[in-house]
Amino acid sequence: MKQVSINDLKSGMVLAKDVIADGQLIISKGVVLSEASIDKLKKYVILRVAVEEEMSQAFTSSVEKDLSYSERVKNSPEFKKFKENFDDAVDALETSMNDVVEKNKPLDVDDMLSPVLETMESLESRIEVFAMMQNMRDYDDATYVHCLNVALICNIFSRWLDFSNEETRIATACGLLHDIGKIVIEKDIIQKPEKLSVNEYEMIKKHTIKGYDLLRDYHIDIHIKNAALLHHERCDGSGYPYGLKGDLIDPYAKIVAIADVYDAMTATRVYRDAMCPFTVISEFEGEGLQKYDPRFLLTFLKNIENTFLQNRVRLSNGKEGEIVFINKEHLDKPTIRCGMDFIDLSIQKDVHIEAII
Ligand SMILES: [Fe+2]
Ligand SMILES: [Fe+2]
The missing domain is CATH 3.90.105.10 (Molybdopterin biosynthesis moea protein, domain 2)
Known part of the structure; x- marks a missing residue:
């Protein structure tokens, strides 16, 4: 010093x-x-x-790298292995979910979880899963891919929350099965690119109750059933299907809610482009504390921010740079190194991150 x-x-x-x-x-x-x-x-x-x-x-380290962070991730052998495991896990999930829904086959949670855990284990560092998922965004938005993403996020989120192995396993299964009810809703509505009519939206909202009904009679952990039923409830009572508030919502459903919204907003949808994770973080920081359990949300935001350190970003002023410092008071406004200059977004308020590149 x-x-x-x-x-x-x-x-x-x-x-x-x-x-x-x-x-x-x-x-x-x-x-x-x-x-x-x-x-x-x-x-x-x-x-x-x-x-x-x-x-x-x-x-x-002022030598500019030739490749963007995203290109480096995509070119890495680790990403190729992750993508292979991810594809296998999606196929396995599609088969086992359809077996349960259409053929009434027994639901074996451990069996369903094993490809998910293998995908996680293929990573040297668990944090990398966000970088990997960010680069799979052009993949597609089928329910199975979304469920797998939410399961992976819940798995890491549980570790950030210092959950035991058993709690982590339950949270991962909650993420994996949270939208199982969507499989019995008409595909045309689920994948409709235009704005949904009121009736169609009401139909989609039923995936929570339908999911619970599908899982109800299985001997699986109660939190898995509750997460399917309650992951769209919000702590301020603004959610569905029941408009429950705070403590009445199962804590695992609250964890899935955060992972679900994060994945849904950062994924490309048929009706809109993917949102930049920093826009999502900024929205969570805005109205998030009323809607989501602050215990869980603050842990999520703090940790997810760190996963983006050293990512390259494009700013709203057209400049490109690398995230070098996370501001704990303003998680959506880190410091960016642009060439030889540093832009602290918490000070330069007219500039924001537009995209991770
Ligand atoms: Fe859902
Ligand atoms: Fe979902």
Whole structure:
């Protein structure tokens, strides 16, 4: 750590101590300084600040990579293995769900879970599943793919919540089977590209009750049945099918709700393009705390943000850069390194992340 005069500060230096003026936190320790944050310090007439001896690593590795992060992920042998396992898991899920729905075959949760867990195990780091899934987005949006995605998200989410192995297994199964009721709803409505009529929307909403009915008589964990029934309930009572509030909603259904919405919004749908994860995070940060259990939502957002560190993004001002710092106060506004400059989106409020590239 060293003390540096404000006039000698450079983009890429890392603050070693919180900067406080008049009892107010101006910039936190750990922030990578940008032109904008240096200007901010000047406005507060700060004379000297403590910075780390080393510049930000992202700054020093100034050699621009030829490939985008997304291209590097897609070219990696790990992605190819993941995609293979993912495809197999989707096929297995389609077969076993249809066996249950159409042929009344016994439902063996362990059997259904094993391809999902194999897909997870094919990854060196569990966090990579988000990068992998992000790159599968042009895949398609069939119910089975969505269910598998939600199961994978629930699996990692459970670990972030420090769940036991058994709880993690249940949460993963909840994600896998949450939309099983959609299989008995007319495909034309599920895949309709135009806006749904009121009646059609009411039909779709029934997938919750239909899913519960399909699972009701099986000897499986009660949370799996509840998650199928209650994953569209919201803590403020604005959900369906019953408009339940807070504590009346099964905690596993609350976990599935967050994973479900995250996957649905970041996936390409027949009626709209995929939303950028940062737009989704920003929406969750907005009205999310009323609708979703804050215990679960805050853990989800904090961890999911970290999975995007070092991803390349395109900003609304046309510039491209790499995420180098996550701002804990504003999870949707990280610091981006663009060439030799750093843009702190929590300070430069007129700029936002448009897409991960
Ligand atoms: Fe659903
Ligand atoms: Fe869903």
